[in-house]
Each structure stands twice: as structure tokens, then as C-alpha cells.
Amino acid sequence: MHFVEVAVPVPLRQTFTYSCDILPEPGCRVSISFGPRNLVGVVTGELTAPENPDKIKAIDKIIDDTPVLDRVLLKLCHWLSQYYLHPIGEVIHTVLPVLLRKGESASPVDEVWWHAADNIDENLAALKRAKRQYACLEALVDEPVREGDLKNTFPSTIINALEEKGFIRQESKPPPLRPKMWLDYFDVAKKPLPDKEQAVAISTIVQSRSRFAPYLLEGVTGSGKTEVYLQAIEDVLAEGRQVLILVPEIGLTPQTVSRFASRFGIDIGILHSQLNDKDRLSVWQRARAGELGVIIGTRSAIFTPMKFPGMIIVDEEHDDSYKQQDGLRYHARDLAVMRAHTENIPLVLGTATPSLETLNNALTKRYGHLQLTKRAGGASKTHQQVLDVRDQRLQFGIADGMLSIMRQHLSMGNQVLVFVNRRGYAPALICHHCGHSYDCRRCERPYTVHRTQQRLQCHHCGGARPIPRQCEHCGENKLITAGVGTEQIEDGLAKMFPGVKQIRIDSDSVRGKDKLQRSLDDINAQKYQLLIGTQILSKGHHFPHVTLVVVLDCDGALFSADFRASEKLAQLVTQLAGRAGRASKPGEMWLQTHNPGHPLLQDLVHNGYAHFARQALDERKLSWMPPFQSQAVIRSEATNGELAWEFLEQVRTLLQSEVVRLNGPLPCLIEKRQGRYRFMLVLQSAQRKAINDLLRRALPNITSLPTASKVRWSLDVDPSDFS
DNA sequence: CCTGGGCGCTTG
DNA sequence: AAGCGCCCAGGA
Numbered sequence: 001m002h003f004v005e006v007a008v009p010v011p012l013r014q015t016f017t018y019s020c021d022i023l024p025e026p027g028c029r030v031s032i033s034f035g036p037r038n039l040v041g042v043v044t045g046e047l048t049a050p051e052n053p054d055k056i057k058a059i060d061k062i063i064d065d066t067p068v069l070d071r072v073l074l075k076l077c078h079w080l081s082q083y084y085l086h087p088i089g090e091v092i093h094t095v096l097p098v099l100l101r102k103g104e105s106a107s108p109v110d111e112v113w114w115h116a117a118d119n120i121d122e123n124l125a126a127l128k129r130a131k132r133q134y135a136c137l138e139a140l141v142d143e144p145v146r147e148g149d150l151k152n153t154f155p156s157t158i159i160n161a162l163e164e165k166g167f168i169r170q171e172s173k174p175p176p177l178r179p180k181m182w183l184d185y186f187d188v189a190k191k192p193l194p195d196k197e198q199a200v201a202i203s204t205i206v207q208s209r210s211r212f213a214p215y216l217l218e219g220v221t222g223s224g225k226t227e228v229y230l231q232a233i234e235d236v237l238a239e240g241r242q243v244l245i246l247v248p249e250i251g252l253t254p255q256t257v258s259r260f261a262s263r264f265g266i267d268i269g270i271l272h273s274q275l276n277d278k279d280r281l282s283v284w285q286r287a288r289a290g291e292l293g294v295i296i297g298t299r300s301a302i303f304t305p306m307k308f309p310g311m312i313i314v315d316e317e318h319d320d321s322y323k324q325q326d327g328l329r330y331h332a333r334d335l336a337v338m339r340a341h342t343e344n345i346p347l348v349l350g351t352a353t354p355s356l357e358t359l360n361n362a363l364t365k366r367y368g369h370l371q372l373t374k375r376a377g378g379a380s381k382t383h384q385q386v387l388d389v390r391d392q393r394l395q396f397g398i399a400d401g402m403l404s405i406m407r408q409h410l411s412m413g414n415q416v417l418v419f420v421n422r423r424g425y426a427p428a429l430i431c432h433h434c435g436h437s438y439d440c441r442r443c444e445r446p447y448t449v450h451r452t453q454q455r456l457q458c459h460h461c462g463g464a465r466p467i468p469r470q471c472e473h474c475g476e477n478k479l480i481t482a483g484v485g486t487e488q489i490e491d492g493l494a495k496m497f498p499g500v501k502q503i504r505i506d507s508d509s510v511r512g513k514d515k516l517q518r519s520l521d522d523i524n525a526q527k528y529q530l531l532i533g534t535q536i537l538s539k540g541h542h543f544p545h546v547t548l549v550v551v552l553d554c555d556g557a558l559f560s561a562d563f564r565a566s567e568k569l570a571q572l573v574t575q576l577a578g579r580a581g582r583a584s585k586p587g588e589m590w591l592q593t594h595n596p597g598h599p600l601l602q603d604l605v606h607n608g609y610a611h612f613a614r615q616a617l618d619e620r621k622l623s624w625m626p627p628f629q630s631q632a633v634i635r636s637e638a639t640n641g642e643l644a645w646e647f648l649e650q651v652r653t654l655l656q657s658e659v660v661r662l663n664g665p666l667p668c669l670i671e672k673r674q675g676r677y678r679f680m681l682v683l684q685s686a687q688r689k690a691i692n693d694l695l696r697r698a699l700p701n702i703t704s705l706p707t708a709s710k711v712r713w714s715l716d717v718d719p720s721d722f723s
Numbered sequence: 724c725c726t727g728g729g730c731g732c733t734t735g
Numbered sequence: 736a737a738g739c740g741c742c743c744a745g746g747a
Binding site: 006008010012014015016017018019032034035036037050051052054055056057709 | 730731733734735
């Protein structure tokens, strides 16, 4: 009789002891009965002497002979559980592909092969008049054929007919494992000669193979970061090792993938959020078997097992989409650091606009710092300027002076990009007579007016209603919109520049499969001259014909309650600037603002992101902010706001501490969402361990607070925003 | 007396 | 989280 600890997918911060006759390895799944239910758990370790022998149940079934979580991934799960203070069973549940959570087999599904039965000559003779059946049987004479391949040539009716006659039979067997299969046809296509900075970066990364070595690859847009990745990857692949590449949610385009695939002529594993469970499992299996040399994926791809781990790359490491915003709130970039450390392999964090966390690690020499400062092909930097809009007439949010600059660029046949951070027509609808504002009841925030759908839409909860004709409060017919969104600018510019083809790119306009990609292709084929859009335009796509970028409103971010708002604005502006222009057509960028003298804007515009970020780091240090201080947030929400607040008040008394500063309970930046009031309690300390220790000791008491079960609460370690 | 919903307890 | 027993209200 053996005893094992099993992690069970329930929100309890403990494992459960089960008995078994055969000892499963840690990382193997087991079927267990848990209370009145049957669940799939994962063995985390052996136990020699259980504490409550009378309570212990036996495992119903061991699902895996070989662990679904190898040593490294299991270790990572433990780290996640301890660092983010999240129940181990739920951690393991999030790490595993959906089908494996449900108990599906972890080994690849058997392949069906067709064999010719005995008496081949005789059978062939009998098929003299059935030409297709004859051909089909003949195809199987020398060797069995995989069903998929056979069906490419012959319809199933032919195959069925032969089977009925007993001339052929099928056999199922597991597909052969082909570890390092890319080495058979791995071939490097023509590659450009790296410039001096690229060459240094490549050789530095390559020299640190086979050991943990984190690097920040800080490369201005157009400096050829991807080429550095490619040449470093080449070396890892040639050694027979695998590379895991993380990309932001929106960056996983067919172009990105084909750039890697065509360079090496190999199969690439792709993992994105829209992949179905079956395909996801298949990539997981092929990566685990060591078949795939390169795996590219979004956030959760960091959990992909690798038989021959060689390197991890996190592209656009500053991107927000690496942070999971519910459940296990991990940061994939931070986890990549841990994973590379445990795998003992190099890690490359690439970006033109490093997060202050990563930049700090590079400046303090915890990470190697590789810099690419030159734009390839001698392309000149987009010239950035601030446009003072004070006292200027604004039409649909654009100053007259700005419109005339736009006219110049358009008349020269160039493309112009207008960035607005708001989709819809206008961010509010109000009555000009009585001042009544149309707010979503559940969120108590103004509805966004969507003219194309003729609806008011709440961007916090997704709720919608028709646009009223007259004021529901005073009955007057004087409803007006306030503020400017993409739709309104589209309308206004269409009237201002009739005959200029324009396209709007926001999450409303690009809904649907491949719509974004088609639109981007059309833009670069110069089917449009005016591009109006949101965030989406700032991510990864290059627009060589754009010579003017207009950013409509910087002011919000300069005075935001979120201390990261200015960092995010600087990243956005820099990324946008990098999208435009090329060697023969240098670009210019204008930032509309009511605060032209604001030091942040001035610094960004005159000295660039690299300088801005270093200044911002100094400021964070002086004001005791991350990354020099660690933070955690406990959020609480309930339809009864007082209850949500009271819970955090009680938590606060449980958390009194010398070394950890408590701030709150405060309303979240989005105070109400979907009918629930939201509050937060912020923990801050110079030592991350102090926060971790404090929370770990207090969690049992927090969980058992009577109010805890009456509110929805969650814990967020290293929060990236306070919404 | 029966039904149903809310609540709180337990999970090895 | 989720299944279950327990308790109490409400209808006949």
C-alpha cells in the first residue's frame, strides 16, 4: 500500500492524500472520488505516513503511465502556487490543456493503417472489372498506407467495398514519435548579413546556450530584432533543441509565423486563443515528444512542455496581454524567466519599449542588455512633435492646424494614420436641455454611442440599448454627444476630405476571421489613404506608406490615477511612431495636447523612449513605486457595496504589519461593473517576501471570514492595473 | 404534509 | 467549486 498527495481542481489551498497499490509518478493524472464527485487530480508526491489514515480513500484509476507534467513543469506549478498564492489544484488545472483536464489520453491518438489481405494476386484478378478498387488494392500491395493518405486518392466507398470483400483490413497503432524531426529537413534560407549591433547580440545569445541567461533585447523599431531571433534560433535548432516563442495576443498573424517557417523550412507549432481543444492538444503532444523545433504562442503557451528545451523568446515583452487578468493571475513574461531558469536555457526579452520592470533588471545587470539603436536600411526616425491645441478650434477632436498638415500629406499621395483611443461614435450621450447623462445602470458609467449599430453600448459590461429620440428625463429633443470616438472621426474626415479613401480599424470594424489581416493587406496595397484606429494599429504591423501619424488625445494619460498610465502612453506613442515611414519617405508624428509643456511629453518627444524610461525609473524610485516596491491587491466585489467594502476592512485588520504598507479599502478605478460595486486593498513593501509571507499566513483567516463567502474576492500579486 | 429555495458545511 | 443535508416558508 502506497500513499500519494493529489492536487485536486478545487479552490482549496491544500493537497489530498489517497492510497494506491501501484505507485504513480508525480505529474501523473489519477481519477479519484472527492466528496460526492469524481474528479481528475494530479499526483504531486509520495507520502510515507499519512496523518488521518482512517479518512483516506483509494485512487480509482491511474490515468497516465508517464507524467503529463514533467519535473520542470511540476516545479513551475509549485512556484506559481506559492508566488501567486493560488491553490495548487487550480494552478495545475490552468496549466494543462483542456482535454487533459477532462481525463483524455495524453498520448497521440492511434493512426489507422490499411493492409492488403493475403491472396493478393487472386484478389487483384477478381477486381479486373472494378478499376478503382483494383488501383486501391494495388496501392497497398507493397506496404500498408495511412488511412488519411489513402483517402486522399480513393473515396471511402471504394475502401469500404474492398473491406467488405475481405481484400483489405485495417489496423490501429500509435503514430511513431519523431523527436528532432526538423533536423531531417532543416535548411536555412538566404539570410541577410547582420549589422554590427545585431551580430553582437546574436553571438552573445548563442554563446550562452545550455545555461540560464536572461537578456533584454532593446531594439528600436525597424532595427531588426526578428533577425536576431532568427539567427539565434538557427543555432539552437541546429543543436537539436527546441525554441518557445511568446507573442502578444494580436501579434500572432500568418505573416509572423511564415517568417519563421520559411526561414527554416520546418513545421511550426502554433498556439493561440482561438485554437480548438483538439489542435491545442496535438501541438502540446508534438512539442512534448520533441517533434516541433519551434513553438509560437500567446500567454498560455509558456506552459508547453518541451523534450529538448533550448531557448525562450518573449517578443514585445512590455505588452499587457502577457498578464492574465482572472483566475491564476500570472505574468507570462515573469514565468518565462522562471521557466528558463529551471530549464537552464537562455531567455530573450525583446522590445523597442521595455517595461520599467525589465529595464530595471537590465540596468542593474540582473539581465544582459543587448541594444539595437540603428534602423535597418538607414531609415530615419519618425520626427515627433507636440501640437498645442489650447484655444484652437477643434472639429471632431482635430485642431484646424492639424487638419492642414494632414491635407499636405494627403495631397502628396501619402497615407495618414489617426490614432484615437476610443471606439464608437462618442463616449457619452447627454441632454443639452437638462444635462441628463445616459449611464449604464449596472456600471454607473456613460454609455458609448455607436452610430453604425444605432445603439448605446456599455464598454464595461457589454450591455446595450437603442439610442433614444428624446430625453427620457425632460422630454426635450436636444440629445447631443460628448467626446470623440473612431466612428465620429471617420464621419468628420469623410466630409473634410471627400474622395480620400479611408478605413477604420478598431475591434468593432475588424470582427470576424482574418478581417484584420485583410484590412492591413489592403492598407499596404494603398487601397486606402486615411487610417483611423485604436490600439490595434500600434501592434506589430508596419505601414511603409504612412508619413503622418496623429495622436488625438494625450491628456488623459498624463493625469491618470494609474501610475503606469504615462509609461503605457510612452510605449504606445513610440510603437505608433515605429509603424510609419521608411528610408525614402521619413515620417512625422504629432501629439495633440492641452499640456504642451508637460515634462513627460517633452522628454518623450525630444529624447525618445529610452531616455524617458530611464527618467521614469528614477521617478519611481523616488516615489517608492514598482519596480522598486512590490505590490499585491485584494479586490472585492458585490451587489451590496457596503459588504464588499466591509470584507476588505476586515481583511485589513487581519493584515496589520510592520513591513507591509496597506492602502485602502479604496474603490477600484472601475467602481462598479455588471451591477457589482468594486473595492480594492493595496499591499506594498520594499520586500516582496514580506508581502508573500504576510498573505500566506493570513489567507486561512481571510478565507474563513464570514463575509468572504458573501463577496467575490480575488488576490492579484504584481498587479498591472487597478481597474 | 409536501415542495423548493437558500445557506452553510465538507471535500482525504 | 459543487454537491448535499438541513431548515423554514408557503401552498393546499
